[in-house]
Every structure is written in C-alpha cells, then in structure tokens.
Amino acid sequence: MGLRSPTPVSYLSMNDEAHDVLRADPVMAGLLDRHDPYVEPDWSEYERLCISIINQQLSTASAAAVRERVFEVLDGEVTPESVLAADDEAIRDAGLFRRKIEYVRNAARAFRENDYSRTGLASHSDGEVVDLLTEITGIGEWTARMYLLFVLERPDVLPLGDLAVRRGIEQLYADGEELTRAEMREIAEPWRPYRSVATRYIWAEYESD
CATH class of the missing domain: 1.10.1670.40 (Endonuclease Iii, domain 2)
Structure with missing residues (x-):
C-alpha cells in the first residue's frame, strides 16, 4: 500500500x-x-500529532521530507498500532531520530489509553488540553498548541x-x-x-x- x-x-x-x-x-x-x-488535509488525530512531533526543531522542507519517508515505512497507515509495531531501524533510516521515535511511541501508548479525539476533548478548555497533552513525554507546549490549532480546530490559538x-x-x-x-x-x-x-x-x- x-x-x-x-x-x-x-x-x-x-x-x-x-x-x-x-x-x-x-x-x-x-x-x-x-x-x-x-x-x-484530513489527517487522523494521532497522525497529525505525529506530524507535529516530526516537525519539532526542523525546517518546513526537512520535516516534510522526513515525514514522507517515515509514512512510507508505515505504508501510509499512521496509527498507534502501526507505530508501536514498526521496526526501529527502518524508522531511523527514514530520518527520524531515536528520541522522536520514543516520542511518537509515547503518544501512541497515550492514545490507546485515553480519548484525545475531537469528541473526547470537546468539553476541555484550550488550557486543559495543553495540560493533558504535555503530560506525554515528548509533547511540549508548542506541539500541544499545534494540536489545538490543526486537530481540534480551536478558533483562537x-x-x-x-x-x-x-x-x-x-x-x-x-x-x-x-x-x-x-x-x-x-x-x-x-x-x-x-x-x-x-x-x-x-x-x-x-x-x-
């Protein structure tokens, strides 16, 4: 695929x-x-969070290139299950540093245990969403605010x-x-x-x- x-x-x-x-x-x-x-684009919630993690401290062009290669390794199916099952070496060869591999997997485990979907977070304020997401190792305030903006489509970020x-x-x-x-x-x-x-x-x- x-x-x-x-x-x-x-x-x-x-x-x-x-x-x-x-x-x-x-x-x-x-x-x-x-x-x-x-x-x-119509990314899933977890998929869009992975994009923000990949984008951390990279230029737009570099991040896009790494994202494309990593998503190819995952056969375009970016889910908590596919990320947790993926081969470490293949993801590293695609350009994702070991630390970021840990981050996307931390997020995958969190997404399997909690409802971070648009529906699940609908009753949470922006600040509450930031607090929840930054409990995940590898998710800082910048990444959490990207989630507010891109995934939850909050209007005033x-x-x-x-x-x-x-x-x-x-x-x-x-x-x-x-x-x-x-x-x-x-x-x-x-x-x-x-x-x-x-x-x-x-x-x-x-x-x-």
Whole structure:
C-alpha cells in the first residue's frame, strides 16, 4: 500500500465572520488578499500529532521530507498500532531520530489509553488540553498548541512558541525588528476570537518569502 493521499477539508479560515474581523487590521487584510484560504488535509488525530512531533526543531522542507519517508515505512497507515509495531531501524533510516521515535511511541501508548479525539476533548478548555497533552513525554507546549490549532480546530490559538509566527509578526508589523511576546499579543488582540485563522495567514506570508 502506498502513502495515503489526504482528502482536503474545510477549515476555519473559510469562515466569513473570521475574515470580517481580521480585515479590520489593514496588515491582515493584505494577507487575506494575497493568500488563498487554508485547506487542511484530513489527517487522523494521532497522525497529525505525529506530524507535529516530526516537525519539532526542523525546517518546513526537512520535516516534510522526513515525514514522507517515515509514512512510507508505515505504508501510509499512521496509527498507534502501526507505530508501536514498526521496526526501529527502518524508522531511523527514514530520518527520524531515536528520541522522536520514543516520542511518537509515547503518544501512541497515550492514545490507546485515553480519548484525545475531537469528541473526547470537546468539553476541555484550550488550557486543559495543553495540560493533558504535555503530560506525554515528548509533547511540549508548542506541539500541544499545534494540536489545538490543526486537530481540534480551536478558533483562537496564538502559538507564539512557533518561531515562524514570531518572525512573521515582526516582519509584518515591525519591519523585522525584534518584538517581545507581550507586544505580539497586543498586536494580535484585534484578531480575537479568530487568532488561529490569523496565524494561518502569517504562516502563509512567512513561507512565501
């Protein structure tokens, strides 16, 4: 079996109300005009968490290459069972470091024991989700916030732990000058309650440079 091709699904960035809110910020309005709405592939919850673990501390291009090779090893079936059963050497040869192999397996065991699905976490606040996920060794706040944004599709996530988000805000709002996180939060305040959508457009602009 080859690598599964995810089916695109709609995301919050298609939300007209979100765009109306963001267009009140002239800089953000420009981003909406320059970039198409984001469409997220239809990954499973565990699969998308594995992607974030693979992405940790890697460039976008490097992470994509490693992800493709690792998913090929798994025959495109990225589940807790397939990851726990996979051959260590084959996964390492695909480019995943030993530490990250441990992380995706820690997550696999946690997913078998707990319900981290969209339904299972529906009643949890963003902070509660972060607290739950960061109990898993290898899942830090950045990875947990990626889960909030990509998997749970929470509308108001501002992941300032992400370097590209910080650099993107600095380029767009301060001509590349360094800003404190407090200053970034102040800039992002008008984007509420759709900071997740704004984050998507900041990424799109940053990666297009």
